[in-house]
Amino acid sequence: MGRHIGPVCRLCRREGLKLFLKGTRCDTPKCAVERREGVPGMHQFRRGKASEYSIRLREKQKVKRYYGVFERQFRKYFDLASRRPGNTGDALMALLERRLDNVVTRLGFATSRPQARQMITHGHITINGRKLDIPSYLVRPGDQIQVKDREHSRKLAASNLSAEGMPPVPEWLDRSGTEPPEGRVSRLPGTQDISLPVTPQLIVELLSR
Structure with a gap:
């Protein structure tokens, strides 16, 4: 099983929201998202508007880091969700939630x-x-x-x-x-049960290319 061994607060700062990778500590004043502005790195304040690809990529990265899965496993979940009836994005989030x-x-x-x-x-x-x-x-x-x-x-x-x-x-x-x-x-999770603020359709558009 792979795992991220680097500083996890950098992941939250990169996505610009709390991913709760340190549990309840993320609700304290020690949270790096609230203490430090901008993304990690030397060139944190970049100019220009984010591209369509960048917007979709960031949505995918949020979900991967929130649930703690790597790219290969995430692709497997997407392939499984795409074979299910209904909305692929909702099916993908339901699988990760389970x-x-x-x-x-x-x-x-x-x-x-x-x-x-x-x-x-x-x-x-x-x-x-x-x-x-x-x-x-x-x-x-x-x-x-x-x-x-x-x-x-x-x-x-x-x-x-x-x-x-x-x-x-x-x-x-x-x-x-x-x-x-x-x-x-008691039942399978639905779209209303997903706590992460993310737009699954953007992920589907990115991985369907």
Whole structure:
């Protein structure tokens, strides 16, 4: 599994919005997007108007960095979405939203998607009572996501659930207050459940060239 090992605050500054790559820290005054203006690098204040290609590229980069996927995997999601009936852009965002690392984050068991990926690969999360260490697993309606019933896993999830600034659980997921914490996928996510401000149609236009 590939991962970004550089400074992640530069990614948020480049896109000009909070991607919440550091979890609840992004809602504090330490957030680099609010403290420093412009994109990272020496020539941050560039002249000229962004081209049509640049606008579409930035939309794609926002989604890739928000969900933590690289180009090859993102192309696979797009190919899968293009074969589904309906709007390709909406299908693409729904697929990304169904990733297990995203679901663990949305349930509040992790404060960020990078942390959720680490929890999954380290065996802290189970699906339908069975251990699963694949962050890209696509959840389905009826799936039960549970923190593993051991002391270290329970403490880790409890500290994240009690963190300040955690967003509410989306409507397509249900979180129960049992010990250990548990969540359930009640339905597939829709366009109204996407929290990232992005225009999927621009991504479709870019990748359909």
